[in-house]
Amino acid sequence: MSSLVLCSTCRRHVRLGATTCPFCSASITSGEPGGGDRSLATRGLSRARMYARYAAIATGVAACGGSSSETSSTDAAGDAATDTAASDTGAATDSRGDASGDGSVADAGADTPDTVSDAPPDTPCCPPYGCVFPDTACGGDLV
Amino acid sequence: MSDSSNTGPLSPDERRAILDAPRPRRSLPLAARPVASRVQLPLADESRAVDRTMRPIYAVWELTLACDLACRHCGSRAGVARDDELTTSEARDLVRQMAALGVREVALIGGEVYLHPGWTEVVAEIRRCGMQSTMVTGGRGMTPEVAAEARRAGVQSIAVSIDGLEETHDRLRALDGSHAAALTALRNCRAAGLPVALNTQVNRLNLGELEAVADVLFEVGAHGWQVQLTVPAGRAADEPAVILQPYDLLELFPRLAALKERCDRGRIKMMAGNNVGYYGPYEHLLRSYCHDRHGDSCSAGRSGLGIEANGDIKGCPSLPTAKWVGGNVRANTLERIWERSQPLRHMRDRTRDELWGYCAECYYGDDCKGGCTWMATSLFDRPGNNPYCHHRALEMQARGKRERVVRVEEAPGLSFDCARWDLVVEDLPAKAEK
Numbered sequence: 013m014s015s016l017v018l019c020s021t022c023r024r025h026v027r028l029g030a031t032t033c034p035f036c037s038a039s040i041t042s043g044e045p046g047g048g049d050r051s052l053a054t055r056g057l058s059r060a061r062m063y064a065r066y067a068a069i070a071t072g073v074a075a076c077g078g079s080s081s082e083t084s085s086t087d088a089a090g091d092a093a094t095d096t097a098a099s100d101t102g103a104a105t106d107s108r109g110d111a112s113g114d115g116s117v118a119d120a121g122a123d124t125p126d127t128v129s130d131a132p133p134d135t136p137c138c139p140p141y142g143c144v145f146p147d148t149a150c151g152g153d154l155v
Numbered sequence: 156m157s158d159s160s161n162t163g164p165l166s167p168d169e170r171r172a173i174l175d176a177p178r179p180r181r182s183l184p185l186a187a188r189p190v191a192s193r194v195q196l197p198l199a200d201e202s203r204a205v206d207r208t209m210r211p212i213y214a215v216w217e218l219t220l221a222c223d224l225a226c227r228h229c230g231s232r233a234g235v236a237r238d239d240e241l242t243t244s245e246a247r248d249l250v251r252q253m254a255a256l257g258v259r260e261v262a263l264i265g266g267e268v269y270l271h272p273g274w275t276e277v278v279a280e281i282r283r284c285g286m287q288s289t290m291v292t293g294g295r296g297m298t299p300e301v302a303a304e305a306r307r308a309g310v311q312s313i314a315v316s317i318d319g320l321e322e323t324h325d326r327l328r329a330l331d332g333s334h335a336a337a338l339t340a341l342r343n344c345r346a347a348g349l350p351v352a353l354n355t356q357v358n359r360l361n362l363g364e365l366e367a368v369a370d371v372l373f374e375v376g377a378h379g380w381q382v383q384l385t386v387p388a389g390r391a392a393d394e395p396a397v398i399l400q401p402y403d404l405l406e407l408f409p410r411l412a413a414l415k416e417r418c419d420r421g422r423i424k425m426m427a428g429n430n431v432g433y434y435g436p437y438e439h440l441l442r443s444y445c446h447d448r449h450g451d452s453c454s455a456g457r458s459g460l461g462i463e464a465n466g467d468i469k470g471c472p473s474l475p476t477a478k479w480v481g482g483n484v485r486a487n488t489l490e491r492i493w494e495r496s497q498p499l500r501h502m503r504d505r506t507r508d509e510l511w512g513y514c515a516e517c518y519y520g521d522d523c524k525g526g527c528t529w530m531a532t533s534l535f536d537r538p539g540n541n542p543y544c545h546h547r548a549l550e551m552q553a554r555g556k557r558e559r560v561v562r563v564e565e566a567p568g569l570s571f572d573c574a575r576w577d578l579v580v581e582d583l584p585a586k587a588e589k
């Protein structure tokens with residue numbers, strides 16, 4: 013969950029809970045992550061749904077072997093299970109397994125750093141670099 | 156068509172001088188043969204919960220360092236293959252390990268992917284394992300036959316690098332005719348039935364030509380465009396006059412915003428790369444594809460995986476080899492390296508305490524953590540302070556200041572190496588000056 017919301021006046025991101033925008037001094041009335049316009053904010057979800065599909069395929073990765081990997085098949089299955097929980101509500105989840113929605117990570121032991129909230133984006137949306145994938149992630153229903 | 160007379164942050168004379176400048180000897184492709192790194196740092200005895208719950212989603216894989224170009228801004232100084240690149244059999248095994256670990260998309264880069272003898276087998280294995288397959292090319296050898304091979308193997312999208320109009324592109328790519336070859340590559344891929352995208356690095360030579368590059372998107376029917384800043388690493392560190400200055404972002408971002416709106420209207424997916432940021436007035440627009448319409452902090456080792464051609468594993472493919480390789484897949488499994496190596500753990504463990512300089516006091520520090528680690532480390536040899544930030548440039552401007560980077564020590568001439576830079580904070584010049 014983002015700690016920022018969008019100021020509807022100047023379109024700058026401001027901290028969740030702020031009552032006044034530090035950039036334009038407008039009062040912040042919406043507490044919705046990303047601002048009040050969900051039609052834009054949900055554009056990334058189609059990619060999440062697509063990934064859910066691929067994660068389901070990846071569940072069958074045992075067929076690929078992974079000859080020298082120590083990865084257990086439960087890891088991939090866990091990924092698929094949580095990713096499939098992606099929904100139109102914006103509550104897309106990822107492979108962290110925090111589908112509970114409270115941001116907590118199950119099984120976080122004493123060795124877990126206190127930065128565990130610094131997790132991957134809820135909705136994976138863009139490779140670090142590489143090639144843009146032809147899906148519907150950001151432009152509506154492309155390709 | 157767009158106006159191509161705009162020279163960006165440079166005057167016409169300054170621009171001409173840079174275009175005509177001879178290639179620095181250090182940046183010649185034969186000057187430094189890539190060295191085999193095969194870093195073998197000790198791994199932690201056990202993985203932690205956070206290491207097991209965070210899994211790589213995107214892998215960007217330098218399949219070979221061999222290249223048929225030797226671009227003057229290439230971060231990996233590609234041209235000659237590494238001495239110890241993975242064989243096709245080893246590469247296919249790595250594909251299976253990636254799939255088992257949860258990777259969902261593999262972008263193959265180089266060098267030039269099609270110069271690896273088993274590249275189509277690697278692509279086919281990626282698809283067989285249920286992952287998405289894309290690749291990036293300079294396009295020089297992307298003949299109709301190679302494009303058809305890519306299609307048959309299962310490549311789902313090909314990004315061709317276009318870095319400006321013909322003269323600019325050919326100068327940056329160090330080869331007359333490379334722009335024409337890239338356009339031909341785009342057409343060959345389209346003819347083969349492959350979706351095509353463009354990749355563009357922004358620097359002082361091409362900032363004024365971005366609108367003209369966008370024209371190409373529409374001409375060739377591209378579905379996407381990824382825009383990144385040229386990072387002063389590798390050969391780009393050898394040519395400081397080409398690198399944007401932090402204050403150039405004040406000119407760049409309104410242009411990017413206008414281009415994003417144009418692309419949206421044309422149903423072309425324009426993506427601001429991870430070093431284009433952060434949190435300024437156009438963030439919500441440039442990252443409208445993200446769930447919260449803003450970028451996240453560096454994903455290296457959190458959701459990102461980078462692979463060098465010899466099997467060295469990093470969190471991001473561009474990070475400097477010496478400090479950021481966590482291990483090699485010939486010595487350890489990918490899973491063990493991902494979960495137990497300190498360089499891969501770095502972004503999982505860091506706190507705001509890592510920030511320094513202006514970023515340490517920044518309003519967005521908790522979320523941004525200094526943006527792109529590659530950019531910060533390429534400048535200052537450590538993450539946590541990144542002057543290539545629109546928000547920061549605007550804050551400086553509001554104080555009547557700007558930041559400028561000055562190279563104080565050359566890069567040694569190795570793949571993914573870095574120079575040393577000083578950061579100068581100075582008064583803004585009078586309006587008319589550039």
Ligand code: SF4
Nearest residue numbers: 514517523525544547
């Ligand atoms: S100043 Fe630094 S921490 Fe703040 S937004 Fe820019 S890069 Fe991020």
